[in-house]
Amino acid sequence: MTAPAAVPAPTPTAADRKRWARYLVEERAEGAVYLGLAGRRTGEEQEILLSLAEAERRHEQHWLDLLGGEPAKLPRAGFRSRMLGWMAKHFGSIFVLALAQSAEARSPYDTEAYATPAMRADEKVHHEVVRGLAARGRRRLSGSFRAAVFGANDGLVSNLALVLGIGATGVSGGFVLFSGIAGLLAGALSMGAGEFVSVRSQRELLAATEHNDDADAAAGDLDIDANELALVYRARGMEQDEALARAERIVRAAQAGVRRSATGPIGVRSGGEDHEIVGSAWTAAISSFLLFASGAIVPVLPWIFGLQGTTAIVVALILVGIALLSTGAMVGILSGGPPLRRGLRQLAIGFGAAAVTYLLGLLFGVGVA
Known part of the structure; x- marks a missing residue:
């Protein structure tokens, strides 16, 4: 230029x-x-x-x-x-x-x-x-970032809703703390187990769809003019003409005594590549456990440090609010959108869910009294 x-x-x-x-x-x-x-x-x-x-x-x-x-x-x-x-x-x-x-x-x-x-x-x-x-x-980042945001936000919102709902009933601070820790462990274990089962099931499903070369191994005994080997390749996603041409090449090579290397058809992803994309079940489970726990510990911090009652609730709201605004802003930055608007949206969703359980806690607290 x-x-x-x-x-x-x-x-x-x-x-x-x-x-x-x-x-x-x-x-x-x-x-x-x-x-x-x-x-x-x-x-x-x-x-x-x-x-x-x-x-x-x-x-x-x-x-x-x-x-x-x-x-x-x-x-x-x-x-x-x-x-x-x-x-x-x-x-x-x-x-x-x-x-x-x-x-x-x-x-x-x-x-x-x-x-x-x-x-x-x-x-x-x-x-x-x-x-x-x-x-x-x-x-490159979309899959792991989605999982990170989902896991951390799930922990933030669900445990905030839990401790606020229980705290609103008027129970002791120790009971709220125990409930928050139990909610953290229950949610994190559930997330980890769910990811493990999900990824393991997907890998098993992919393993069941992997192709093998049994049909190619028997190619030397096929009739070159009338055989179904082309159907194997068409079932794997090849066009008809390409499948026929490939089948003819393999049959001729087999009849001539040439051994073909075990390679999958061009343009068809191998099962190993699919497995790499899906990832490890244990890695997914541990990551989900830690991400959920990192979010779920935030609402419990005030009670861990000995705060009680309204003070603990206000501090929990402030801490979770900062975390929700931060994750929302990061989503906004990555998506090219306005960070503040994304952060406020995240904050409104999280606090809206917590407000419902807090009101229910107040209702049950009045009922118990």
Whole structure:
């Protein structure tokens, strides 16, 4: 891509030069983000990120040319840009790409008279490039992240509802603590057992669908013009013509005494690959147990540290509220949506469920009294 052409314009004002200086430091900061990410990647993704950094350098040069060289004093880059640069250098995670995607979507050049059309087009292209890179990371992370959010939130909400419901009946703090610990263990064990059974059952189902080469082994005795070997390949997902051609090759090779290596048909996933995707039943069970427990322990903390009554309930609500807002915000960042809105949605759902059990606890407490 050619370097941006200079833009003829009236004599710049002090406000113009101040704005150019801000653009300059932001372009440098964005370039540093891409360089930081590239340093933690290899292959194609690294090349793409280095190309993005080079494009930001061209934009930086544009503002330097307008300013007449490096200014004696430059403003600091925005907090968001500095935070992204630090995260890219030290972590290089999908969260950085997701945040960078949001940043690229808010280019100021659409209304900037001193930006060139090429720069405006570059920013739109950068948004799509970063979105594509972030999408790769989201696909790699989606399964495990879904399980993590589900497990932790399930523990947070279910145990908060449990301790609030029991606490509202007016029982002692020790009874609430015991109930919370019991709820933690019961829920975590249930989650772990459920994941173990689910994954083990899926692996057994996949094992039952794996193909073998018994039919190929008997190919030397088949009639080359009339046999059902092609049906085996059609049942595995091959098109009719491809299945017939493969069957003929195998029969001819078998009759000629050539031994074929045991390979599955092209385009059909092997059972081993399926098993790798599903994962280990024990890993899934332990992960689910720990994730649920990590969430379920939060509502119980006030009672563990000796708080009682309304004070314990308020502290539990604050702690769980922070956790729900944090997980919701992370979902928002990864999905490219507004973090605050996602966090508030998570908070409303969790507190809504807890409020129902608290009201029931109050009702039963009045009844017992």
